[in-house]
Amino acid sequence: MKPPVARNRRNTVVGVVLTAIMLFPVYWMVNVSLTPQSRMRKDPPDLLPLHPTFSGYRAVLDDQLPYLGTSLLIGLGTVAVTLVLSAPAGYAMAKLHPRGAGAVGLLLLIAQMIPGIVMAMGFYGVFLELGVMNTWWGLVVADSTIAVPFGVMIFAAFMSGIPDELISAAKIDGAGVWRTFRSVVLPVSRNAIVTVSLFSFLWAWSDFVFATTLDGGGTMKPITLGIYKYIGNNNQEWNAIMATAVVASVPATVLLVLAQRYVAAGVTAGAVKD
Amino acid sequence: MTTAHADGLKPPSAAPGAPHGQPRTVSGTAGRRGRRTTQLAAWGFLTPVAAYLGVFYAYPLYRNVDLSLRHYTVRSFVQGGAPFSGWGNFHQVLHDPAFGTALRNTVVFTLVSILFQYLIGLALAVFFNRGFRLAPTLRALFLIPWLLPLIVSASTWSWMLNSESGVVNYGLHLVGVGQVDWLTSPHWALTSVIIANVWIGIPFNLVILYSGLQNIPTELYEAASLDGANGWQQFRRITFPLLRPVSAITVLLGLIYTLKVFDLIWIMTKGGPGDSSSTLATWSYRLGFGSLLPQFGPGAAVGNILILIALVFGGLYVRIQRRQAI
Numbered sequence: 261m262k263p264p265v266a267r268n269r270r271n272t273v274v275g276v277v278l279t280a281i282m283l284f285p286v287y288w289m290v291n292v293s294l295t296p297q298s299r300m301r302k303d304p305p306d307l308l309p310l311h312p313t314f315s316g317y318r319a320v321l322d323d324q325l326p327y328l329g330t331s332l333l334i335g336l337g338t339v340a341v342t343l344v345l346s347a348p349a350g351y352a353m354a355k356l357h358p359r360g361a362g363a364v365g366l367l368l369l370i371a372q373m374i375p376g377i378v379m380a381m382g383f384y385g386v387f388l389e390l391g392v393m394n395t396w397w398g399l400v401v402a403d404s405t406i407a408v409p410f411g412v413m414i415f416a417a418f419m420s421g422i423p424d425e426l427i428s429a430a431k432i433d434g435a436g437v438w439r440t441f442r443s444v445v446l447p448v449s450r451n452a453i454v455t456v457s458l459f460s461f462l463w464a465w466s467d468f469v470f471a472t473t474l475d476g477g478g479t480m481k482p483i484t485l486g487i488y489k490y491i492g493n494n495n496q497e498w499n500a501i502m503a504t505a506v507v508a509s510v511p512a513t514v515l516l517v518l519a520q521r522y523v524a525a526g527v528t529a530g531a532v533k534d
Numbered sequence: 535m536t537t538a539h540a541d542g543l544k545p546p547s548a549a550p551g552a553p554h555g556q557p558r559t560v561s562g563t564a565g566r567r568g569r570r571t572t573q574l575a576a577w578g579f580l581t582p583v584a585a586y587l588g589v590f591y592a593y594p595l596y597r598n599v600d601l602s603l604r605h606y607t608v609r610s611f612v613q614g615g616a617p618f619s620g621w622g623n624f625h626q627v628l629h630d631p632a633f634g635t636a637l638r639n640t641v642v643f644t645l646v647s648i649l650f651q652y653l654i655g656l657a658l659a660v661f662f663n664r665g666f667r668l669a670p671t672l673r674a675l676f677l678i679p680w681l682l683p684l685i686v687s688a689s690t691w692s693w694m695l696n697s698e699s700g701v702v703n704y705g706l707h708l709v710g711v712g713q714v715d716w717l718t719s720p721h722w723a724l725t726s727v728i729i730a731n732v733w734i735g736i737p738f739n740l741v742i743l744y745s746g747l748q749n750i751p752t753e754l755y756e757a758a759s760l761d762g763a764n765g766w767q768q769f770r771r772i773t774f775p776l777l778r779p780v781s782a783i784t785v786l787l788g789l790i791y792t793l794k795v796f797d798l799i800w801i802m803t804k805g806g807p808g809d810s811s812s813t814l815a816t817w818s819y820r821l822g823f824g825s826l827l828p829q830f831g832p833g834a835a836v837g838n839i840l841i842l843i844a845l846v847f848g849g850l851y852v853r854i855q856r857r858q859a860i
Binding site for chain 1: 572576578658679681701
């Protein structure tokens with residue numbers, strides 16, 4: 261069945277229109293971030309940023325820069341913790357046949373079902389007791405609980421696809437289990453590493469639940485709280501709020517452009533079984 | 535096959551110095567010792583995660599259960615020594631009129647969100663499966679809403695749904711509909727957060743259902759169209775039945791994720807006005823953190839009820855996955 265050229269073109273047009281509708285809120289965010297405050301409540305609203313102002317973005321530079329730094333730090337910390345914990349575990353689950361692997365797998369699955377708000381309340385109690393509220397590494401620990409079970413799952417799924425011959429070859433060459441893991445398994449698992457890093461970074465960057473509950477009121481806040489405080493304080497400055505939102509969306513957009521296939525892989529993994 | 539490893543793992547065709555398939559003879563005792571050391575190594579690789587799960591999952595969860603069984607005040611929260619109160623907190627929240635509202639809103643929010651996410655996601659997946667120019671690019675763009683931080687989506691929707699200056703009401707005005715108080719009227723608040731949540735969830739459904747469609751052999755469609763089946767018949771007789779396993783997983787994962795939604799509702803409406811859009815997740819947060827007089831015990835109790843509900847669907851998910859794996 262060969263679709264005629266005309267139908268192909270019509271599909272493309274429909275696809276572009278649907279995408280435009282879907283992304284309208286994103287466009288609107290950018291549009292509002294460029295709208296001067298004086299025209300914000302104009303009726304009808306400016307559908308195009310014909311009088312763009314960058315005052316919203318200047319406000320971001322003035323107020324939010326340290327928060328962006330904190331979020332970056334927390335994101336990278338979460339990626340590191342997640343990779344260090346989940347890559348070896350994934351390898352063990354996929355190739356080393358540990359006794360009790362089934363139970364660990366089930367626990368990891370259950371862990372992903374626990375609502376973040378419940379974890380946050382538990383962490384709140386523990387952090388208060390230990391006096392580690394409002395620390396960036398406290399948030400790294402909390403945020404990694406979202407990503408570690410997912411990471412183990414992805415690594416296990418990926419590494420079970422590595423041919424056994426490759427691993428036994430390394431063994432014959434005299435490599436121990438750790439050497440094999442480091443020099444053979446990890447290098448061919450690049451795709452899984454990228455996928456897990458990407459998602460753990462994005463989740464940590466976007467986290468709001470842990471940030472708001474484990475915030476002791478200090479100065480070191482992630483950007484999500486920066487936006488939240490903006491909404492609370494100056495309810496009217498929507499161009500500054502939307503400018504911050506645009507800046508906070510940059511990592512997601514950059515990662516999508518650079519690593520689109522890894523995103524799709526991460527969404528699908530686990531949902532569609534072999 | 536999961537796309538995670540379908541995604542182009544190309545192992546070196548021949549590892550240096552190791553001819554494939556060479557028979558290896560392993561004597562009995564060495565084999566057993568070998569197995570024991572592999573077990574040790576395996577658990578060596580797993581221990582960090584096991585310890586991590588114990589410290590950072592089990593302990594906070596235990597604390598949460600403990601919280602829900604004691605009568606806490608801010609003072610005893612910091613200093614300890616809160617009296618044991620058994621099921622007192624659960625009794626209190628179950629008899630609170632807010633519980634019925636929160637439960638009903640949770641059910642409506644979850645089911646309506648899932649229904650629309652799934653239907654729209656499926657329609658889009660079938661559409662993109664036709665394969666046309668630009669289709670891969672457009673499909674990638676569809677992922678954006680799902681990747682944005684929730685606070686970004688939530689605040690954008692808040693402004694779009696603003697009563698006086700929101701672009702949604704402007705659009706409605708153009709087609710002759712009067713002003714709708716999306717976020718400030720108790721009749722519309724829940725609908726508003728559902729709309730935003732459907733928007734966020736469509737990409738997830740689209741991607742999973744699309745990858746499910748890719749696994750349906752094209753010969754089936756060719757045979758069907760030779761037999762004279764039209765598009766709708768092909769969808770009903772081939773696509774939908776063959777997609778059922780993937781659909782089941784998509785919907786269940788959607789249920790588990792949607793039950794947990796907190797950020798979106800909290801940022802857009804704080805569960806209000808009144809408790810017209812409050813769900814178990816937002817109510818739990820409001821009890822524990824939302825006021826100057828925190829009620830940690832009842833808040834934790836609501837959280838634990840939420841876990842129980844999530845685990846029921848989680849159990850279903852595990853069962854379906856197991857059945858599909860066989």
